[in-house]
Amino acid sequence: GESVGLHLPTLSVQEGDNSIINCAYSNSASDYFIWYKQESGKGPQFIIDIRSNMDKRQGQRVTVLLNKTVKHLSLQIAATQPGDSAVYFCAETTPGTASKLTFGTGTRLQVTL
Amino acid sequence: GAVVSQHPSWVICKSGTSVKIECRSLDFQATTMFWYRQFPKQSLMLMATSNEGSKATYEQGVEKDKFLINHASLTLSTLTVTSAHPEDSSFYICSARGAGKAYEQYFGPGTRLTVT
Secondary structure: OOOOOOOEEEEEEOOOOEEEEEEEEEEOOEEEEEEEEOOOOOOOEEEEEEEEOOOEEEEEOOOEEEEEOOOEEEEEEEOOOOOOEEEEEEEEOOOOOOOOOEEEEOOEEEEOO | OOOEEEEEOEEEEOOOOEEEEEEEOOOOOEEEEEEEEEEEOOEEEEEEEEEEOOOOOOOOOOOOOEEEEEEEEEOEEEEEEOOHHHHHHOOOEEEEEEEEOOOEEOOOEEEEEEEE
């Protein structure tokens, strides 16, 4: 079946540097994408979302880029901090599925001092 | 706003017993709630979708008779794992969506179930 996947399972970044977490999706009909942060033993925390009619959206220290041509989604975190250490998931939803979310496999971000 | 709670946060039960997990939307009415299961170092897998006042819709491969879901009110959904076995040990997470909110889901903190 179709799935949302990630290229890198673990990303190690030095504090203060920028982080880029990537996600490849295969369902071209997906129209809404979300990035979640999950700390150990906790539920997912919403970071930022983007609709398919956009290619970029910015939040506080985070930017999501959507490239529909190659079905690629990325999360950029500026000036990465130790508190950013967590597992990051992309998720997609497709019209006609009652807005069910399909989660990617996740990337662990490790911030080193 | 948009807070979702789960109870208990962790539970240990013996094989063969049943355990109930509650999911509550604290400050909004949740017309739809979702239940996910997450095994260690894996992603969230949707188990079922429940709409207030109607039967839950289960994902393929999820046993509806084993994972009983009740969504009797706009602020409460429960997941009961019946005749639990060690392989049911997992992190169970619920999310809730309010009326008129097509995409926004708010996640609970999760419940760690360990079956011995």
